[in-house]
Amino acid sequence: MHVPTKLLDDPADAVTDALRGLAAVHPELTVDLEHHVVSRNHDHHGDHRPGKVGLVSGGGSGHEPLHAGFVGLGMLDAAACGAVFTSPVPDQVLAATTAASSGGGVVHVVKNYTGDVLNFQMAAELADDEDIAVETVLVDDDVAVTDSLYTAGRRGTGGTLFVEKVLGAAAEQGMALADVAALGRDVVARSRSFGVALSPCTTPGSDRPGFDLEPGEMELGIGIHGEPGRRRVPVPATGVAREVARVSVAAIADDVPLDGEELLLLVNGMGGTPLLELQVLAGDVVTELTGRGARIARALVGNHVTSLEMAGAMVSVCRATPQLLQLWDAPVRTPALRWGA
Template sequence: MASATPSMRKLLNDPEHVVRDSLAGLAVAHGDILKVDLAAQIVVRADAPRQGKVALVSGGGAGHEPMHGGFVGLGMLDAACPGAVFTSPVPDQMLAATTAVDGGAGVVHIVKNYTGDVMNFKLAAEDAADEGIAVESVLIDDDVAVQDSLYTAGRRGVGATVLAEKLAGAAAERGDDVAAVATIARRVNSRARSFGVALSSCIPPGSGTPIFDLPAGEMEVGIGIHGEPGRRREPLGTAREIAAEMVEAVISDLAPADGAELLVFTNAMGGTPLLELYVLHGEIERELTERGLRPARRLVGPFITSLEMAGASLTVLELDDELTALWDAPVNTAALRWGA
């Protein structure tokens, strides 16, 4: 039976158990790719640990699906640890994920720049080192909207997380050592920028109320994935106007070379239909092309969500030959699949 309140209609059993119930469903749907340890609350690649292969682990609060559990599998993550909705996982989860996938070649932690994630992954890495596991941690901080936010010191980690997981995952799959895999992830972060807008709030299952109020006809510009305030509120624009604002924010900060080849990631926040997202993506590509830039690879869809929030984010990565080859390499996860 669906759970309903005056402001919330969701397909739930008990809001307190929504993450565990969701993980159980993920395991049933994708048992050929991953397995779920409900006691530890971690998602692990089905064939983990892979001896001699560098393992990738990431995690964060639930509510952003398919990130991160949907990216566990060949060519991406070896394990993910989801916390409660919009809440960092705890160090014990991160340590359990790290030990479950360690194949003797070391583990790379991909960490979004949120205070809880950074602190808890640091503690987990220290505990893993005590157990003889070599861990390299990579911080993702690609959001150009604001310098500091409610949950961060410095820029937030958003869309580049998915790209780092894919590209570093491909590097691990081809046999790179732990330092080289971490270097790829850091390179992705340094060459990527993101910016998002919200057209509505979202309702966490535990509270049953919207995180913020957004009057009709307005949008939040520079929003965070937990409903954090953005740069400002302004009247809702057309897709063309929104695309121009997003591209300007990202490209002015990234400053790619003239004629650079780009990976363009247009992401839906959870409540935006693909009909609208493709309208926006078309306008984004037009803006980029008019600036003399060359979209060469694309990812369009709901890959980092904020529950049912309406809105979108743009992530642009300046490619080089190696990063392009790593993007094209096979991947087989619940949320991303090609070439495998």
């Protein structure tokens, strides 16, 4: 398989160099290059709020803008960035937790991968030793597979964006720790995702892609690290986007009722698929969802939860409530998601 040219300096330093670049163009963020932690620079906006619940996430790098690109007003307070496709170690998560702590406790948003779960749990225990109360919200929105290469139970994927946006707004509005955590578990319960890969991706420094996918094949139910999905099928001669929309929405609808629901919708590119194609898919996904009686309340189309340069897309929905829509619409100011501020 072909390995693409990487626009990096040294593959071994990819994450450090990317964080240095983030710092260079975002003075409103503080970047801790020792721990690979990105946090809000409250001195920049003078917006430090004692007692605000802190919101922390993190995970392996390679999914940009998730998570560091979602740090800022109305979303995350800090993100711990592991090596590419590798969980951050407990010390990194602890550093993020400390950076996010303003005395009101901290919520950890954790995607359900074995390493992430273990390391965030150890960090929560270390934080407890420092008298920082931590609640954990586990994200497991991917309906494609149960118990995969890196998970017991379902994987955390695109729905993470819904959780981080909604909880960030709730924390900004002064909601208390236990309530933010309970809201987060409700958002997870309301969120579902399903993804499709049209090409593999290659981690920096590797001489071969993470998996093989021949031209003319697509992998249904792919994860965000190239781990296997449900099955591999031939790409149809026409109607590729319609087929991806049909399979994705059917997998979600098999799991939760959509009829009569108001949805937050994310039509998410995996990194290498151009926006022209994501827009075509978005149209087909809306047709599938409205055909099942759902209404699109809000939608995002773009590369938000990625797998390096993988081609493909993921459909994520969250069955909204009036409260969730109000929190979704609240101001947000991060490198990758911004409105009203």
